[in-house]
Amino acid sequence: MAMSAPRNAERLRVPGCNLFAMCPALIHDHRGTPGFAMDIARIPFQIHGDSRGMLVALEGMRDVPFDIRRVYYIFATRDEVRRGQHAHRTLTQLAIAVRGSVTFLLDDGTGPAEVTLDDPASGVLIGPMVWRELHHFSEDCVVMVLADQHYDPTDYIADYEQFLSEAHATAFPGVAAAWPGR
Ligand code: TYD
Numbered sequence: 001m002a003m004s005a006p007r008n009a010e011r012l013r014v015p016g017c018n019l020f021a022m023c024p025a026l027i028h029d030h031r032g033t034p035g036f037a038m039d040i041a042r043i044p045f046q047i048h049g050d051s052r053g054m055l056v057a058l059e060g061m062r063d064v065p066f067d068i069r070r071v072y073y074i075f076a077t078r079d080e081v082r083r084g085q086h087a088h089r090t091l092t093q094l095a096i097a098v099r100g101s102v103t104f105l106l107d108d109g110t111g112p113a114e115v116t117l118d119d120p121a122s123g124v125l126i127g128p129m130v131w132r133e134l135h136h137f138s139e140d141c142v143v144m145v146l147a148d149q150h151y152d153p154t155d156y157i158a159d160y161e162q163f164l165s166e167a168h169a170t171a172f173p174g175v176a177a178a179w180p181g182r
Contacts, residue, residue, distance in 0.1 A: 038108040039127030040115075043094065047121050056121055058146065064094050065125065066148035073098070073144040077137040086158045087131045089166070092148045096123040100141030105133040109167030117143070129167050131160065 045063060048055040060068040077083060084104075095104065101118035108130050115124055116136075123146075126132060134143065149155070157163045 038106065038110070038113065039130055040106050040113070041125045042115070042122055043125055044122045054121070058094075064146055066092055068146045069149055070147040070151060071144065072147070073142055074134070075142040077134075077141060079137055079139065081135070081137065083134040083137075084132045085160075086156045087163045087167075088128055088155050089157060090128050090149070091152075091155050092125070092127050094123045094125050094146045096120060096144045096146075098142050098144045100138035101136070102134055102138070102141050102143050103136040105131075105135065107131040109164050129163075129170060131157075131163050131167075 043063075045056045045058065048057065058064050058068075060066060074083065095117065097117035098120045101116055103114055103116045104124060104126075106113050106115065106124075106126065112131075117124060118138075137143075157166060
């Protein structure tokens with residue numbers, strides 16, 4: 001399946017975030033499949049700011065490439081804790097550090113990338129079959145996650161070896177690279 005970089009890919013290059021720097025490199029062949037890239041993308045949001053402060057509005061299928069069926073958020077997590085440590089077979093999510101900072105390790109089975117989220121005006125889109133681990137939470141960190149499905153424990157792969165075997169056996173269309181942006 002041919003894929004192109006997100007329309008807003010230029011905005012992906014922000015100093016201090018290695019995913020941004022890696023993004024052009026991610027839009028290339030992985031696993032020997034033409035056009036395949038890890039199914040992740042940074043999505044910058046429109047900021048409605050004025051003298052009173054800032055506001056970001058996220059609408060399903062407009063700012064976010066799916067209908068939002070679930071929202072959850074993680075807070076009061078200690079710095080030394082690692083959360084996540086799983087992949088989803090079908091779930092797509094958009095994660096936003098609405099306060100503070102957190103680092104995501106993301107791995108589609110071809111090797112990890114790390115992205116630090118520290119900006120409430122952008123999020124990282126994570127498609128299915130991407131292993132994720134969240135670490136280095138700042139004390140004030142609040143991570144909000146939008147998801148395209150209700151909570152379903154059977155969609156989780158919590159064993160990394162199992163994830164690798166399923167990832168290497170699965171071909172699936174990407175979510176992130178196909179999103180043209182609003
Ligand atoms: P868990 O999956 O362990 O969180 P993390 O991936 O950040 O390590 O979830 C913690 C608990 O919250 C667990 O009992 C399942 C529950 N939970 C829900 O009930 N609904 C949800 O949408 C999520 C993500 C978790």
